[in-house]
Amino acid sequence: xxxxxxxxxxxxxxxxxxxxxxxxxxxxxxxxxxxxxxxxxxxxxxxxxxxxxxxxxxxxxxxxxxxxxxxxxxxxxxxxxxxxxxxxxxxxxxxxxxxxxxxxxxxxxxxxxxxxxxxxxxxxxxxxxxxxxxxxxxxxxxxxxxxxxxxxxxxxxxxxxxxxxxxxxxxxxxxxxxxxxxxxxxxxxxxxxxxxxxxxxxxxxxxxxxxxxxxxxxxxxxxxxxxxx
Amino acid sequence: xxxxxxxxxxxxxxxxxxxxxxxxxxxxxxxxxxxxxxxxxxxxxxxxxxxxxxxxxxxxxxxxxxxxxxxxxxxxxxxxxxxxxxxxxxxxxxxxxxxxxxxxxxxxxxxxxxxxxxxxxxxxxxxxxxxxxxxxxxxxxxxxxxxxxxxxxxxxxxxxxxxxxxxxxxxxxxxxxxxxxxxxxxxxxxxxxxxxxxxxxxxxxxxxxxxxxxxxxxx
Numbered sequence: 001x002x003x004x005x006x007x008x009x010x011x012x013x014x015x016x017x018x019x020x021x022x023x024x025x026x027x028x029x030x031x032x033x034x035x036x037x038x039x040x041x042x043x044x045x046x047x048x049x050x051x052x053x054x055x056x057x058x059x060x061x062x063x064x065x066x067x068x069x070x071x072x073x074x075x076x077x078x079x080x081x082x083x084x085x086x087x088x089x090x091x092x093x094x095x096x097x098x099x100x101x102x103x104x105x106x107x108x109x110x111x112x113x114x115x116x117x118x119x120x121x122x123x124x125x126x127x128x129x130x131x132x133x134x135x136x137x138x139x140x141x142x143x144x145x146x147x148x149x150x151x152x153x154x155x156x157x158x159x160x161x162x163x164x165x166x167x168x169x170x171x172x173x174x175x176x177x178x179x180x181x182x183x184x185x186x187x188x189x190x191x192x193x194x195x196x197x198x199x200x201x202x203x204x205x206x207x208x209x210x211x212x213x214x215x216x217x218x219x220x221x222x223x224x225x226x227x228x229x
Numbered sequence: 230x231x232x233x234x235x236x237x238x239x240x241x242x243x244x245x246x247x248x249x250x251x252x253x254x255x256x257x258x259x260x261x262x263x264x265x266x267x268x269x270x271x272x273x274x275x276x277x278x279x280x281x282x283x284x285x286x287x288x289x290x291x292x293x294x295x296x297x298x299x300x301x302x303x304x305x306x307x308x309x310x311x312x313x314x315x316x317x318x319x320x321x322x323x324x325x326x327x328x329x330x331x332x333x334x335x336x337x338x339x340x341x342x343x344x345x346x347x348x349x350x351x352x353x354x355x356x357x358x359x360x361x362x363x364x365x366x367x368x369x370x371x372x373x374x375x376x377x378x379x380x381x382x383x384x385x386x387x388x389x390x391x392x393x394x395x396x397x398x399x400x401x402x403x404x405x406x407x408x409x410x411x412x413x414x415x416x417x418x419x420x421x422x423x424x425x426x427x428x429x430x431x432x433x434x435x436x437x438x439x440x441x442x443x444x445x446x447x448x
Contacts, residue, residue, distance in 0.1 A: 175347040180385035229366035
């Protein structure tokens with residue numbers, strides 16, 4: 001299937017390009033990590049030193065931090081393309097534009113996911129919580145939730161990158177739509193932290209995976225319209 | 230055609246008002262407060278119809294890029310915001326005497342409020358994009374994603390509540406509905422849908438005239 005391979009090739013090219021830019025410049029990942037640590041300080045001041053209280057609020061705190069940092073990562077992903085008219089270059093790339101979408105989605109997910117790992121480890125250390133046994137499952141939840149967030153986020157970031165009010169518009173449009181991701185991910189994170197059996201949260205996995213599939217497909221189908229508008 | 234539609238809508242609204250206030254019996258449990266249901270339920274049903282119209286018109290616009298469908302989508306989205314807003318307001322007015330609070334984080338209330346915010350965002354997006362075709366394309370994508378999200382939001386919020394704590398006293402359903410009440414409700418639903426169709430056609434016409442005026446100003 002030649003069309004299929006060209007599609008995946010352009011996705012991979014965009015993905016590696018974004019990672020390479022990130023590795024060379026480093027400012028994006030560094031700023032994200034710094035921002036996440038700052039959030040940990042803020043949460044500490046909001047909740048106080050009570051460890052039980054922090055533990056109870058932890059699933060919500062994780063996802064608030066991930067969503068806030070994710071907004072920054074998304075804004076940055078397309079701010080880079082705006083400079084020097086790189087977006088025009090992407091649009092001129094031959095083949096299916098869905099490949100660009102998939103590459104951008106993968107890039108954002110990879111960046112957010114590594115930030116999330118760092119955030120979980122830092123939370124365990126700074127708040128003196130024993131999170132280590134739950135980390136593999138936490139990372140799985142973080143990955144599936146992040147894909148859903150980035151699936152819509154990549155579309156809206158491409159959309160708002162060209163607009164004047166992009167800093168306000170991206171969160172205003174994106175956050176209400178990803179409420180199901182937030183709700184399901186927080187529940188699954190709670191399950192992972194409490195070590196509850198997998199079967200107990202099967203419905204939430206279904207909801208989150210269903211969300212991912214619906215919006216990745218919708219993204220693949222509509223991204224071309226956004227790029228060419 | 231729109232004039233006949235408007236007259237029908239007006240007549241049905243009057244008939245509905247009469248049915249809601251005069252014909253339908255007083256609720257045995259809630260008293261007269263319950264009569265706000267004749268406004269509340271048709272409003273949310275009409276809002277769902279409006280959202281479905283936004284979805285269909287958005288898909289049609291991306292399919293052929295015809296400005297006609299874009300105007301239908303905008304007009305329907307504006308009406309969706311109006312009717313969801315009306316639902317939230319009438320629900321609050323009913324909630325205060327019945328539940329003792331204007332707002333509670335019940336699953337249905339929460340998911341309806343989320344819908345309200347999504348379609349406000351839709352209108353906001355349109356207002357900040359200057360280029361007409363670009364605004365139409367962006368809005369169409371948002372219109373499709375928003376409508377796809379409606380059932381998912383509904384279930385996620387529903388589950389979030391039910392798994393969190395079972396729905397207790399805050400259940401709006403009456404046990405069973407009286408026949409006369411059902412008739413009054415049906416008349417009002419018909420009246421609201423008719424009003425929606427009328428307003429949609431008027432708003433569409435206005436948007437067409439605005440576009441024409443804008444193109445003429447350039448000549």
